[in-house]
Amino acid sequence: MNFLEYFCQSPKFKKRLEEMRPRLYKMAYSWCHSGYLADDLVQDAMIKAMRNAKSLRDLNAMNSWLFTILSNCWRDYLRQQKPTDDIDSCTFTNDDTPELQQHRQNITDIVQQAITTLPQGQRQVLSLVDLERFSYTEVAEIIGIPVGTVMSRLNRARKALSNQLLELKQDNVLTQETHIRVVK
Amino acid sequence: MKNSKSYSDEHLNAFIDDQLGTAEKAELLDALRHDTELSQRVCKLQKVHNLVQLSYESIAIPDHYQMDKKPVAQSKFKWVVAASVLLVVGTITGWYSNEAINTKSLYDIAEINQSNSATNMEKWRLMLHVSTANPNRLNIVLDEVEALLEEYATASKTLELEILTNSEGLALVTNNNQQYSQRLQKMQQKYRNLVVMACGQTIKRMQRTRGRPVDLLPLTNIVPSAINQIVKRQKQGWTYLRI
Numbered sequence: 001m002n003f004l005e006y007f008c009q010s011p012k013f014k015k016r017l018e019e020m021r022p023r024l025y026k027m028a029y030s031w032c033h034s035g036y037l038a039d040d041l042v043q044d045a046m047i048k049a050m051r052n053a054k055s056l057r058d059l060n061a062m063n064s065w066l067f068t069i070l071s072n073c074w075r076d077y078l079r080q081q082k083p084t085d086d087i088d089s090c091t092f093t094n095d096d097t098p099e100l101q102q103h104r105q106n107i108t109d110i111v112q113q114a115i116t117t118l119p120q121g122q123r124q125v126l127s128l129v130d131l132e133r134f135s136y137t138e139v140a141e142i143i144g145i146p147v148g149t150v151m152s153r154l155n156r157a158r159k160a161l162s163n164q165l166l167e168l169k170q171d172n173v174l175t176q177e178t179h180i181r182v183v184k
Numbered sequence: 185m186k187n188s189k190s191y192s193d194e195h196l197n198a199f200i201d202d203q204l205g206t207a208e209k210a211e212l213l214d215a216l217r218h219d220t221e222l223s224q225r226v227c228k229l230q231k232v233h234n235l236v237q238l239s240y241e242s243i244a245i246p247d248h249y250q251m252d253k254k255p256v257a258q259s260k261f262k263w264v265v266a267a268s269v270l271l272v273v274g275t276i277t278g279w280y281s282n283e284a285i286n287t288k289s290l291y292d293i294a295e296i297n298q299s300n301s302a303t304n305m306e307k308w309r310l311m312l313h314v315s316t317a318n319p320n321r322l323n324i325v326l327d328e329v330e331a332l333l334e335e336y337a338t339a340s341k342t343l344e345l346e347i348l349t350n351s352e353g354l355a356l357v358t359n360n361n362q363q364y365s366q367r368l369q370k371m372q373q374k375y376r377n378l379v380v381m382a383c384g385q386t387i388k389r390m391q392r393t394r395g396r397p398v399d400l401l402p403l404t405n406i407v408p409s410a411i412n413q414i415v416k417r418q419k420q421g422w423t424y425l426r427i
Contacts, residue, residue: 126236
């Protein structure tokens with residue numbers, strides 16, 4: 001970034017960029033499920049955002065603009081590297097300990113584990129819609145795919161998660177019935 | 185009314201994600217009231233949606249993502265640098281444009297070292313100390329002096345005016361510069377209250393360096409030392425302006 005670009009950036013832009021960092025991190029984490037990698041992706045996206053600040057004409061469109069950059073960073077990363085499984089996160093057959101059993105009961109971990117089984121494309125669409133509440137059109141623009149593809153990917157992702165989380169684990173806490181009562 | 189199976193999963197997802205139009209939404213809401221199977225399908229999708237949201241809510245954000253006072257400091261730094269740049273640019277611009285500006289008043293170009301508090305406008309004694317050869321300044325001095333002498337002569341007020349030259353200011357009283365010498369000589373002939381002086385020390389120095397006498401205007405008085413003359417006049421209550 002050159003000297004003039006730095007001074008020409010509006011304080012609003014910088015403030016919004018700073019505010020968006022945690023959200024970008026969450027999104028990146030939902031895609032890669034690695035804190036370090038998410039951090040790298042966000043840093044990369046922030047640098048690119050600052051360098052290309054001039055291309056953002058409307059601050060109101062900054063959210064989708066930033067997530068587009070993040071999505072591009074994620075795509076670049078995937079192109080460069082083949083997906084690998086972290087050896088530390090692998091569960092071996094004989095490693096089933098009470099702690100691990102308790103760990104599996106945690107809803108968050110169960111859901112996140114289920115999400116990791118989804119293909120990258122579905123995972124990306126799902127997180128953009130569910131976490132950031134982007135419209136289908138915005139998601140299509142961010143990832144660069146047709147709206148129809150967004151809808152079908154989302155549908156497949158939710159169906160897969162529904163199968164894993166709601167139907168196959170009948171004994172799991174997730175499927176326990178919720179009774180709604182009126183308290184007077 | 186459509187039955188449960190006529191609504192695709194994509195359509196139900198769009199309903200959950202608030203992507204349907206008002207009419208479509210109203211129609212589906214109406215169908216949900218009567219169709220239990222459809223309600224269950226929507227509930228499942230909604231549950232998945234909620235679970236995904238919930239699972240990422242608790243992600244620990246690294247400490248360095250928390251907003252601190254750094255942006256404020258950067259902002260201040262930016263303004264400090266901007267102000268410094270402005271100051272430097274202003275100084276440079278002012279420095280180089282100084283000579284180009286056509287100063288209108290003698291006071292604008294003079295350094296007022298002492299202003300006589302007892303200035304009596306009926307009788308004013310003014311010493312102009314010229315120590316520069318800058319053509320702009322010398323022309324302004326001559327313009328102002330002429331205007332001043334004329335004004336006082338017209339108003340029948342007394343003005344004693346001395347132009348003391350030293351250093352480079354000697355250019356005003358040498359015969360080498362026709363543009364000044366002729367004008368000054370005319371004024372001296374016209375106004376008797378105008379005295380032109382040159383510093384003896386400067387003349388000696390110039391003669392030493394050039395190896396020939398300095399050709400001064402005929403009516404130029406030579407004072408032994410400009411400094412002595414200035415001190416003397418200031419003691420006598422003269423107004424002193426250094427050009």
